[in-house]
Every structure is written in structure tokens, then in C-alpha cells.
Amino acid sequence: MTPPEPRLPLLTRALTGPPGRWLLPLGALTGLLLLYSVSAPGGYFGPALLGGVLALTLAVIWIPRFVVGLARADGRPGLRRHWARWAAVPLMAAVVAGLGSAGVPQDVRFALSRASLEQAAQAVSTGAEPEGGSRRIGLFSVSSVVKTGGGVSFGLPDTGFLDTHGFAWFPAGAPPEEPETSYEHLEGPWYEWRRTW
Amino acid sequence: MAANVVRLRRALGRPGVWVAVCAVTIVALVMFPAAALWPLVAAAAPAAMFAAVVTAYEQAAAFRARYPEYGGGTGDREGTARPGHPERADGDTPGAGES
Numbered sequence: 001m002t003p004p005e006p007r008l009p010l011l012t013r014a015l016t017g018p019p020g021r022w023l024l025p026l027g028a029l030t031g032l033l034l035l036y037s038v039s040a041p042g043g044y045f046g047p048a049l050l051g052g053v054l055a056l057t058l059a060v061i062w063i064p065r066f067v068v069g070l071a072r073a074d075g076r077p078g079l080r081r082h083w084a085r086w087a088a089v090p091l092m093a094a095v096v097a098g099l100g101s102a103g104v105p106q107d108v109r110f111a112l113s114r115a116s117l118e119q120a121a122q123a124v125s126t127g128a129e130p131e132g133g134s135r136r137i138g139l140f141s142v143s144s145v146v147k148t149g150g151g152v153s154f155g156l157p158d159t160g161f162l163d164t165h166g167f168a169w170f171p172a173g174a175p176p177e178e179p180e181t182s183y184e185h186l187e188g189p190w191y192e193w194r195r196t197w
Numbered sequence: 198m199a200a201n202v203v204r205l206r207r208a209l210g211r212p213g214v215w216v217a218v219c220a221v222t223i224v225a226l227v228m229f230p231a232a233a234l235w236p237l238v239a240a241a242a243p244a245a246m247f248a249a250v251v252t253a254y255e256q257a258a259a260f261r262a263r264y265p266e267y268g269g270g271t272g273d274r275e276g277t278a279r280p281g282h283p284e285r286a287d288g289d290t291p292g293a294g295e296s
Contacts, residue, residue, distance in 0.1 A: 008257055019296065
């Protein structure tokens with residue numbers, strides 16, 4: 001009977017090997033979480049915090065492994081051989097940072113929900129549907145739908161840190177001046193609002 | 198005293214100890230998110246991870262030197278000339294282990 005082949009400890013092999021079955025899915029999950037966190041006005045604080053901690057953890061794991069692998073003669077062949085896996089994490093980070101800073105997640109989510117929001121806004125403004133609390137409209141969870149100054153305001157739960165945020169629909173023109181609420185025009189009759197705490 | 202120094206040196210030569218230091222630092226940041234902790238985490242967590250990776254490479258190099266017939270004992274069969282005797286001419290730390 002031949003003795004078993006000696007092997008390095010799992011952690012040592014993981015630290016000297018390329019990113020794989022744990023780090024890459026964790027990177028993808030972190031990216032999705034961060035994109036979701038900026039997909040509504042004001043952002044979602046909880047997912048942003050969790051995504052930030054995961055991104056920090058990924059950076060702390062990935063950067064030293066890459067730098068040491070690059071610096072050592074016995075690490076460089078591994079980097080060359082598995083370059084695609086090594087490139088995947090920074091590539092994901094760049095894509096997430098680019099999409100997030102350009103506001104793409106919110107634009108896409110709003111565009112996909114706009115028809116449903118418009119339908120709800122018209123129904124509430126004409127009285128066909130009552131004003132009310134929590135419901136799902138398009139891809140957004142809405143905490144309140146209320147008539148306001150000739151338009152309809154949609155509150156978004158869990159957005160912002162201390163402020164509250166949402167969308168507003170003003171078909172007749174610009175929203176009225178309000179002391180604690182600021183509006184930013186999105187497109188057509190749609191505005192994004194922010195109510196300071 | 199000397200025995201303790203030896204034990205400490207042995208512990209610091211293990212990647213797992215450094216990974217644990219790194220993890221504890223990040224967990225401390227999550228549990229106590231004070232501004233004062235941020236510089237500590239920014240310095241201590243990557244430093245501990247660097248130490249973990251360097252000790253892991255040193256462990257792998259020592260393993261290759263001790264068991265040259267096993268190609269580092271990582272089980273990476275890529276470019277194997279004969280079964281059980283992988284080619285390690287390039288000095289690669291093979292990528293069979295991944296994370």
C-alpha cells in the first residue's frame with residue numbers, strides 16, 4: 001500500500017493559488033449588492049454598508065495575494081497561467097464603480113418601472129385608486145403614495161440615511177416650493193424628491 | 198522563556214494566524230465602527246494579509262524543497278510528465294488550491 005501523497009494545508013494552497021470558487025462568487029455578490037444599494041434615490045443604507053464591508057474584505061484579500069504573487073519568482077507563473085481569474089475581481093470592481101457613478105442602476109430600474117408608476121400616479125390623481133401605504137409598483141417597493149401639490153408622491157422605504165427619498169409625478173409642470181423637500185428633475189413629469197430630517 | 202519564543206516564532210510562521218488577525222481586525226471594524234478604528238483597519242488588515250500570503254509562499258517553497266517528487270504537494274497535474282511527478286521546472290506555485 002502506497003502512502004498518501006503529502007499535501008500542503010488547504011489555507012496555504014488557497015493563499016498561493018488564483019481566485020476561484022469562493023472569491024469570484026463573493027466578488028459578484030458584492031457587486032450586485034452595491035449596484036442594488038444605488039438603484040433608488042438616496043440609496044439603500046443597509047445593503048450599501050454590507051456591500052462596503054464585503055468590498056473592503058475582498059480588497060484586503062485580493063491585493064496582498066496579487067502583489068506578493070507578482071513580487072515573487074514562484075508566484076508570477078501562477079498569475080500568468082490564471083490571468084483571467086486574477087483579472088476578474090478588479091474588472092468587476094471597475095464595472096460596478098463605473099455603473100454606480102453613472103447612475104445606471106437607478107436609471108434602469110426607474111425606466112423598467114416607469115409605466116407602472118405612471119399608471120399608479122394617474123389612478124391616484126384621478127381618485128380611481130386611493131392614496132395609501134406599502135405596495136409594490138414596478139420594481140420598487142413603495143411605502144406611501146400621496147397626492148401633493150397637483151401631483152403624486154411616491155415614498156421609498158429604507159432609502160437614505162436620515163433623510164427620506166422618493167419619486168414625484170407632476171404632469172402640469174415643476175413641483176411647488178417646499179421648505180423641507182427638494183426636487184430634482186428626472187425626465188418628463190418625473191422628479192426625485194428628498195425630505196430632510 | 199526560550200520555549201515560548203520558539204512557540205511564538207512557530208505560530209507567526211503559520212498563515213492561519215495572520216489570516217485570523219486580519220479577520221479579527223475587519224470584524225472589530227464592523228462591531229465597533231468608530232472613526233478611530235478606520236486607520237487601524239486600513240493598516241493592520243492588509244499588513245496581516247501580506248504576512249499570511251508571504252508565509253504561505255514560504256511554506257509552499259519549503260514543501261517543494263522537501264518533497265520535490267510531489268511538485269509541492271498541491272496536486273496540480275497541469276503539465277505533468279509522469280503521473281504523480283508534476284513538472285515544476287518553472288518554479289510555479291501551482292494553482293490547484295484556489296479560494
